[in-house]
Amino acid sequence: MEEDYYPPISPYSAGFSCRCPRCGQGKLFDGFLQVTKSCARCGLDLSEQDSGDGAIAFVTLILGFIAVGLALWFEFTFEPPLWVHAVLWPPFILGSTIVMLRPLKAFLVAQQYRHRRHQNDAI
Numbered sequence: 001m002e003e004d005y006y007p008p009i010s011p012y013s014a015g016f017s018c019r020c021p022r023c024g025q026g027k028l029f030d031g032f033l034q035v036t037k038s039c040a041r042c043g044l045d046l047s048e049q050d051s052g053d054g055a056i057a058f059v060t061l062i063l064g065f066i067a068v069g070l071a072l073w074f075e076f077t078f079e080p081p082l083w084v085h086a087v088l089w090p091p092f093i094l095g096s097t098i099v100m101l102r103p104l105k106a107f108l109v110a111q112q113y114r115h116r117r118h119q120n121d122a123i
Contacts, residue, residue, distance in 0.1 A: 006042060011114050015107025020044055021114065028106050035109060044113075051108035058108075059100050067093050 009024040020026035026039035028046070037047050071089055074080070 004042065008114075009110070011107060011110035015110040016103045018102060018106040020046070021049075021110040028109065029102065033102060033105060046109075049109045049112055051105050051112065054108050055101055055105035058104055059097055063093060063096050063100065066096075 006022050009019075009021060011021065013019075014021045014024050014028075017024075018028045020028060020039040020042060022044045023039060023042040026036075026041035026044075028035060030036045035046050035050055038045050067089060070092075071085060074088075075085070
């Protein structure tokens with residue numbers, strides 16, 4: 001019986017392109033953040049692959065560091081009124097969260113697949 005061979009895919013390329021961690025071609029998500037049940041290309045069962053709340057925890061820490069640093073720099077450089085901060089930072093944080101969340105979740109799923117590959121390919 002001939003088995004399909006899938007060369008190792010970098011978790012970075014699979015994660016940040018939101019593709020299957022085994023073949024690198026199938027879509028990883030059904031919706032915005034819902035991991036698909038299986039890859040349409042290679043048939044990998046992705047129902048057990050999930051990053052949980054890890055992605056949002058990393059986004060919160062990374063984006064919090066960036067946003068607070070930028071807000072402090074903006075405050076000390078330009079000394080704007082408080083309403084400028086209230087208008088400027090919520091859209092920045094919301095937009096950045098939306099942009100960062102999906103690729104980071106896909107990266108964590110790819111890392112999980114990579115480090116548990118022996119369990120995933122044992123069928």
